[in-house]
Amino acid sequence: MIRRMTLNDLDQVLRIEETSFSSPWTYENFRYELEENEFSRCYVYEEEGRILGYSMMWILFENADINNIAVLPEERRKGIALKLMEHMEEEAVKEGAEFLHLEVRVSNEAAISLYKKLGFEFLRLRKGYYSDPAEDGYDMMKGVILNEEDTGDREQL
Numbered sequence: 533m534i535r536r537m538t539l540n541d542l543d544q545v546l547r548i549e550e551t552s553f554s555s556p557w558t559y560e561n562f563r564y565e566l567e568e569n570e571f572s573r574c575y576v577y578e579e580e581g582r583i584l585g586y587s588m589m590w591i592l593f594e595n596a597d598i599n600n601i602a603v604l605p606e607e608r609r610k611g612i613a614l615k616l617m618e619h620m621e622e623e624a625v626k627e628g629a630e631f632l633h634l635e636v637r638v639s640n641e642a643a644i645s646l647y648k649k650l651g652f653e654f655l656r657l658r659k660g661y662y663s664d665p666a667e668d669g670y671d672m673m674k675g676v677i678l679n680e681e682d683t684g685d686r687e688q689l
């Protein structure tokens with residue numbers, strides 16, 4: 533089940549975050565997103581009380597900026613990230629977003645392959661975008677538009 537993240541989830545979320553990233557977000561970073569950032573939408577993928585993955589985006593008018601997604605290492609390659617991404621896209625479109633945007637390390641083949649599968653395209657290379665360890669990043673983007681009758685059907689740009 534995918535649902536909105538709460539402060540009670542943060543113990544489990546932080547465990548995934550810390551095994552997934554070289555510069556993990558802290559409790560305070562997540563708390564800010566949950567409690568103070570009105571643009572932030574944070575989700576967890578939960579099964580029987582266990583959080584297996586989470587994702588987060590900022591909705592800024594027509595742009596949805598996906599800024600975090602991770603899955604427990606032992607639960608990867610089961611389609612969880614795909615479901616989280618599809619859920620965020622649906623939610624973003626409901627709120628009027630027309631573009632989904634994200635950055636990814638050039639070496640992150642798993643994530644790049646996930647995003648390409650979902651229809652994201654490379655927008656540009658950002659030299660030296662990441663630190664710790666230093667690395668270039670790709671900007672990736674996907675356009676989604678509502679059709680004229682606003683039936684809820686979507687077309688990729």
Ligand SMILES: CC(C)(COP(=O)(O)OP(=O)(O)OC[C@H]1O[C@@H](n2cnc3c(N)ncnc32)[C@H](O)[C@@H]1OP(=O)(O)O)[C@@H](O)C(=O)NCCC(=O)NCCS
Binds near residue numbers: 613647
């Ligand atoms: C990237 C990540 C979120 C993918 O999560 P996941 O739940 O394993 O992904 P899914 O099972 O939904 O995979 C969907 C598709 O993405 C691609 N993919 C996912 N992991 C992949 C891998 N290790 N190698 C190649 N392709 C991969 C495949 O196309 C896959 O479809 P398939 O399994 O039918 O071939 C996960 O590897 C992770 O948490 N990584 C660490 C955190 C991270 O890098 N986040 C992204 C930051 S930009």
